[in-house]
Amino acid sequence: MNVRRRFFFMLFIAFFICVSIVLPNYTGRQIEYDFKIPGAAPVSVPDAIISPGSVMGFRFFDTDSPAGSSIDSIGGLYKEISKTETPEYARGCGDNDGGRERAGGGAAGSDADRANGGAGYVILDAGHGGSDPGTIDSGVQEKEIALEVALLTAALLDEAGVEYKLTRTGDDFIPMEIRTGLASADTAAFLVSVHCDWYAHKPVNGTSTLYEADDAASADLAALLQSHITDGLGTADRGIHPHADIAILRDTQSPSVIVELAFMSNAHDLSLLKQGEFKEKAAENLAAGIRAALLLRAAD
Numbered sequence: 001m002n003v004r005r006r007f008f009f010m011l012f013i014a015f016f017i018c019v020s021i022v023l024p025n026y027t028g029r030q031i032e033y034d035f036k037i038p039g040a041a042p043v044s045v046p047d048a049i050i051s052p053g054s055v056m057g058f059r060f061f062d063t064d065s066p067a068g069s070s071i072d073s074i075g076g077l078y079k080e081i082s083k084t085e086t087p088e089y090a091r092g093c094g095d096n097d098g099g100r101e102r103a104g105g106g107a108a109g110s111d112a113d114r115a116n117g118g119a120g121y122v123i124l125d126a127g128h129g130g131s132d133p134g135t136i137d138s139g140v141q142e143k144e145i146a147l148e149v150a151l152l153t154a155a156l157l158d159e160a161g162v163e164y165k166l167t168r169t170g171d172d173f174i175p176m177e178i179r180t181g182l183a184s185a186d187t188a189a190f191l192v193s194v195h196c197d198w199y200a201h202k203p204v205n206g207t208s209t210l211y212e213a214d215d216a217a218s219a220d221l222a223a224l225l226q227s228h229i230t231d232g233l234g235t236a237d238r239g240i241h242p243h244a245d246i247a248i249l250r251d252t253q254s255p256s257v258i259v260e261l262a263f264m265s266n267a268h269d270l271s272l273l274k275q276g277e278f279k280e281k282a283a284e285n286l287a288a289g290i291r292a293a294l295l296l297r298a299a300d
Helices: 003-025 111-116 142-159 176-184 216-233 267-273 276-299
Strands: 031-033 059-062 069-072 080-082 121-126 164-166 188-197 207-212 237-243 256-263
Touching (some): 121 142, 142 164, 142 276, 176 188, 188 216, 188 276, 207 216, 216 276, 256 267, 267 276
Parallel strands (some): 121 164, 188 256
Antiparallel strands (some): 031 059, 069 080
């Protein structure tokens, strides 16, 4: 065996030894996210997701770790962080003013509670994120459009004093368990997930809203938001559609809908989705629809 082969052989052995030591320490143990969902039990994640090198956009703590520490798996780099630190995706957008919590969790009696009419907080979900780009067409990524519209909507809700939570505020991969878990808490009013559509037949265009099949509350929410968005944007109204096999709709305990803003596969729709003015208008009408839905929910 020549020197070069011996070097690479020894390198492989060293790598194998490192993996055999590190991997058992980060698998086969109970893991919990480092935030609690109001009104719900802590969320657990599968052991399989914490293999070395995995890229995750969330934080969790290991129950075998020392008290007050947790593991941050973002970028596959394990490091200790404070267990009490609130992840960005669990926060609202508002500033902390005078001791009042962020708009993701306003205290009882706050302006946010009054704006929600006691109906609970809204979950704003920006579809996809991180390693999941969603649809990509002509270099445009669905995850970016979804996040921008979700953040614009959140800012408008914040101005109106509406209580809400964002599933993500950056380009992070958020497991479905977190998204559905937030919407399954007792204090959640409903979930609105922002997406863009795509279809092989390029002329198809317009806006549609999906909801969980056989759920009247979700159907009502879908119809209300669909009306607000299409009236405001002037896009083709493709109606509301029931689905029984979409996890974010199926696995939530509160009314949940997916708003498909427009078709990335259609040249005209894609040109609109790339425009800042269109995304701002989409957020304005989505926020208006959410506020209308909260009023109706509070009146029930």
